[in-house]
Amino acid sequence: MKTTIDIPDALAQEAKAVARGSGTTLRELVVAGLRAEVERREAAVVVDFHFPTVAGDGLAAELVPEDVVHRSYGLPS
Known part of the structure; x- marks a missing residue:
């Protein structure tokens, strides 16, 4: 064409x-x-996730974005 x-x-x-x-x-x-x-x-992998919060008052302090992605997709840390 x-x-x-x-x-x-x-x-x-x-x-x-x-x-x-x-x-x-x-x-x-x-x-x-x-x-x-x-x-x-x-x-390209589309990552669709949400960050865990503590009672809806913000991000869980012990998690960083990479941990959330790994947990959401069952990936090794």
């Missing part, structure tokens, strides 16, 4: 230089970068 996008001039020049230096085309570089970014975003 053909599409038109606006790329900042400096980035376009840098990308062209990288493509030339690696013996590929700008199109191949853009496709590879876009594919990598799509895969990265699809693989």
